[in-house]
Amino acid sequence: MSYAEGKRRKGKKETIRHKTTATVFASLLIAGAALWMLGILSGDWEAGTLFSIIAYVSLSYLVAYLAAIALSRKYVSQIEKIINEAKAIASSQNVDRRIAVSSHPDELSSLETALNEMLGKLEESFERERRFVSDASHELRTPVAVMRGYLDILRGWGRDDSKLMDESLEAMSDEADRMGRLIEGLLRLARMDRDALGINAGPVGSGALVGKMIEDSQNIRKGRTVKTSKIENFKVVADKDLVLECLRALFENAVNYTGENGTITFSAETKKGYGCISVEDDGMGISENDLGRIFERFSRTESSRKINPSGSGLGLSLVKSIVEAQGGKIAVESRQGEGSVFTLQLPLVK
Numbered sequence: 274m275s276y277a278e279g280k281r282r283k284g285k286k287e288t289i290r291h292k293t294t295a296t297v298f299a300s301l302l303i304a305g306a307a308l309w310m311l312g313i314l315s316g317d318w319e320a321g322t323l324f325s326i327i328a329y330v331s332l333s334y335l336v337a338y339l340a341a342i343a344l345s346r347k348y349v350s351q352i353e354k355i356i357n358e359a360k361a362i363a364s365s366q367n368v369d370r371r372i373a374v375s376s377h378p379d380e381l382s383s384l385e386t387a388l389n390e391m392l393g394k395l396e397e398s399f400e401r402e403r404r405f406v407s408d409a410s411h412e413l414r415t416p417v418a419v420m421r422g423y424l425d426i427l428r429g430w431g432r433d434d435s436k437l438m439d440e441s442l443e444a445m446s447d448e449a450d451r452m453g454r455l456i457e458g459l460l461r462l463a464r465m466d467r468d469a470l471g472i473n474a475g476p477v478g479s480g481a482l483v484g485k486m487i488e489d490s491q492n493i494r495k496g497r498t499v500k501t502s503k504i505e506n507f508k509v510v511a512d513k514d515l516v517l518e519c520l521r522a523l524f525e526n527a528v529n530y531t532g533e534n535g536t537i538t539f540s541a542e543t544k545k546g547y548g549c550i551s552v553e554d555d556g557m558g559i560s561e562n563d564l565g566r567i568f569e570r571f572s573r574t575e576s577s578r579k580i581n582p583s584g585s586g587l588g589l590s591l592v593k594s595i596v597e598a599q600g601g602k603i604a605v606e607s608r609q610g611e612g613s614v615f616t617l618q619l620p621l622v623k
């Protein structure tokens with residue numbers, strides 16, 4: 274329906290309402306007058322009294338009608354103001370603008386506040402999206418630039434130097450791997466944002482989870498000592514594969530950010546209605562300053578960039594999203610230079 278059409282229909286509706294009211298009012302008056310005349314002609318004074326009642330009723334109706342029109346005009350103009358401001362925000366595509374909230378606390382000022390809260394949430398989400406796209410393109414640009422650099426070397430003098438050729442191919446292969454992991458992580462995060470993770474939750478035992486991790490860690494421990502402590506037996510409601518994916522990401526971090534002689538310890542215990550599985554290391558630890566940011570996408574500490582240059586900074590943000598999607602939480606305790614404990618907290622089977 275076009276705006277003009279809407280306006281025309283709206284006008285018609287108002288005319289019909291006015292006409293109906295006028296007709297009712299006129300009918301009451303005519304009926305009253307007729308009864309009064311009848312009363313006079315027949316000499317029956319009661320008909321005159323009846324007219325007075327009808328006249329009073331009609332007058333009250335008229336007063337109520339005028340008051341209602343005045344009140345509705347006030348509210349309609351306030352609603353029109355909200356509509357115009359919302360349209361102005363939509364056409365300017367400027368979500369940091371807000372609707373002016375009227376000083377009288379009523380339903381309409383609550384509507385204005387609710388719309389402003391919605392605009393605030395939209396602004397936050399646009400900002401997050403903008404930061405994510407700019408971080409993702411920055412992270413993807415780096416390996417491409419490195420590969421281009423090596424290709425230029427090989428196109429120039431590098432092809433005659435077999436050592437340089439090997440080095441370049443090795444570096445390009447590393448960068449291609451890094452880019453592959455980055456794209457994989459980005460796709461996984463995009464799927465999380467669409468709630469398309471396909472969680473298949475059921476009862477899973479703590480022993481089975483830790484046992485599988487110990488088994489898998491043989492290939493990725495890179496010489497670190499792996500042990501268990503305090504393994505309590507309990508069952509959590511979770512998707513086993515997704516929990517193992519999270520534990521693997523925590524274990525890989527423990528390996529990457531711990532010295533060659535480091536020790537990684539798995540433990541499992543129940544706390545405050547949650548089944549908690551922890552991965553502890555005695556590695557480089559995380560400063561208090563960085564601790565609040567490590568779950569953000571692409572967040573990496575300066576020292577970890579040197580130790581593990583191929584990391585993408587997406588691992589922990591994925592773990593957090595996966596655990597929270599299953600009604601769980603992730604907690605971390607760390608001291609710089611001493612080590613870290615990452616704990617998955619999952620809902621226990623009731």
Ligand SMILES: Nc1ncnc2c1ncn2[C@@H]1O[C@H](COP(=O)(O)OP(=O)(O)OP(=O)(O)O)[C@@H](O)[C@H]1O
Binds near residue numbers: 454558577
């Ligand atoms: N066990 C740990 N010890 C010390 N620092 C850690 C540990 N785990 C994570 N971090 C810090 O948190 C940052 C984010 O970790 P995250 O797993 O998200 O990314 P990443 O390991 O850098 O890359 P990837 O996405 O490839 O896993 C790391 O770069 C590191 O600075």
Ligand SMILES: [Mg+2]
Binds near residue numbers: 522525526584588589
């Ligand atoms: Mg990691």
